[in-house]
Amino acid sequence: MSGRVGDLSLKQGDALAQFRVRIQDILPDLPAEHDHYLLRWLRARSFNVAKAEAMIRKHIDFRRKMKVDTIISDWTPPKVIQKYVSGGMCGYDKEGSPIWYDVIGPLDPKGLLMSASKQDFMRTKIRNIEILQRECRRQSSKLNKNVESITMVYDCEGLGLKHMWKPAIETYGEILTMFEENYPEGLKKVFLIKAPILFPMAYNLIKHFLCEETRRKLAVLGGNWQEVLRKHVDAEQLPVAYGGTRTDPDGDPRCRTMINYGGTVPRSYYVRDSIQVRYDASVTISRGAVLQLDYDVGAPCSLLRWQFSSDGADIGFGVYKRTAEGGEQKMAAMLEVVPCERYNAHLVPEDNAVTCPEPGVYVLCFDNSYSIIQSKTVSYTVEVLPPAGEVLMLPDRAVGRIPV
Structure with a gap:
């Protein structure tokens, strides 16, 4: 059987029914909830309901992070x-x-x-x-x-x-x-x-x-x-x-x-040729290492802005919020604010920001853990802009390189 509407085996039909029940909570968030659409996810995972569910839930998260609906x-x-x-x-x-x-x-x-x-x-x-x-x-x-x-x-x-x-x-x-x-x-x-x-x-x-x-x-x-x-x-x-x-x-x-x-x-x-940025700091991140920079955000709805470039190769970057006071936390233990991705910052300098909905310690992570040979030098500027609009520059606290 092809696994499409009108051509389902009994086992495939049962899988579709189970799948619909298991994802009932996210059906309103899907661009289409008819059987044709749901069967695409099941076929992609050979009608393994658990794997199809994990795949579609990850997709919902992807749609939210990338603002796909708009x-x-x-x-x-x-x-x-x-x-x-x-x-x-x-x-x-x-x-x-x-x-x-x-x-x-x-x-x-x-x-x-x-x-x-x-x-x-x-x-x-x-x-x-x-x-x-x-x-x-x-x-x-x-x-x-x-x-x-x-x-x-x-x-x-x-x-x-x-x-x-x-x-x-x-x-x-x-x-x-x-x-x-x-x-x-x-x-x-x-x-x-x-x-x-x-x-x-x-x-x-x-x-x-x-x-x-x-x-x-x-x-x-x-x-x-x-x-x-x-x-x-x-x-x-x-x-x-x-x-x-x-x-x-x-x-x-x-x-x-x-x-x-x-x-x-x-x-x-060409961006690098046309934009000259004077960065506040520069640091070398060893191969296989992660650098965490802490920033205290005192007021809700403050803006955390960053600019950075890397030398020679790309660099991973993400923003997290600490969930515990004191000591070091690895990325996996913190609340993800901006997912960690690899940026071609050696080609195009990165300039972006995120609104912090609540106060706390926000952590900028430069991730070179995937590089087993090359160290990366990253130049960066970070600023916290309070809701009132007054620029507040806070010193970062590099909590160190966490070996992988």
């Missing part, structure tokens, strides 16, 4: 991403699924990562996925059938060594992992076209981020790729540039109003 209306990607990240949605396949085109050749990974943070790229990808998910729901209503996944056309023409730059591969890997963990069964088929001789090397760098089910959905097409695409997409839905008859209203065969073709990022966008 990301389309409340957040706009930086201008450099809008202009130079290639790709876009254009048309529907023969079953009504939206088609997304990724155009690799014109992409300038280094220029983009020198001009915007890795976190902005992650948010952009989440926003794009949510737009596609919304489009699937619209198609479901319009066609009166379930449309829950997208078709991708991956145009590999021009793929070269510049696309295999290590920070770019790492960022793309994190995006793939995010997609796998939070949008199960979101892909119907991926068509890779115009793959150059370097493609196997590039694929080997990212394939371990993909689950086996996703790998099975990849189809590397040969010289007859236009013919194959037309078997899955009606000609009027396929741009002329990809073997169909669709054009923009002005006759553009590439449909540039829907598909962005990117390009080389001008150096004027």
